[in-house]
Amino acid sequence: MFVCGLRSDPVVDGERSVLGELASATVIGGEYVVERLLGEGGMGSVYLACQQSTLRLRALKILGGRVITTKRDRERFAREAMIGSMIESEHVVEVIGAGVDETPYGSLTGEPV
Numbered sequence: 666m667f668v669c670g671l672r673s674d675p676v677v678d679g680e681r682s683v684l685g686e687l688a689s690a691t692v693i694g695g696e697y698v699v700e701r702l703l704g705e706g707g708m709g710s711v712y713l714a715c716q717q718s719t720l721r722l723r724a725l726k727i728l729g730g731r732v733i734t735t736k737r738d739r740e741r742f743a744r745e746a747m748i749g750s751m752i753e754s755e756h757v758v759e760v761i762g763a764g765v766d767e768t769p770y771g772s773l774t775g776e777p778v
Contacts, residue, residue: 669698669700669715669720669721669722686702686705686710687699687702687710687712687727689701692717693714693725693727694764696716696717696718697714697715697716697717697723697725698714698715698717699712699713699714699725700712700713700714700715700722701713703724708728708729709726709727709728709729710726710727710729711724711725711726711727712724712725712726712727713725723761724758728742733765739765742763742765743763743765746760746763747763750763
């Protein structure tokens with residue numbers, strides 16, 4: 666089990682550092698506090714984040730704004746998250762949450778590996 670503590674200095678949703686990545690302590694979706702960047706890919710970035718309601722560390726995948734720009738994109742993202750949550754395999758990160766807020770970013774949440 667991965668456990669974390671609450672931060673006392675959260676940053677507003679979606680704030681980005683000078684380098685373009687989410688700043689440490691950024692709060693996403695009112696629930697996840699970014700700890701640090703884990704990796705980047707063609708569609709977005711994966712961060713280690715603390716889920717505030719459970720104090721569990723999670724892998725938080727943030728899709729870039731150029732990926733989710735239309736209603737159709739948001740529907741596709743939601744469908745992919747739902748399908749991903751149905752896959753039970755030790756080789757696939759379990760999807761435990763997904764969402765799109767008022768900014769053009771989407772996120773998938775799962776257990777860190």
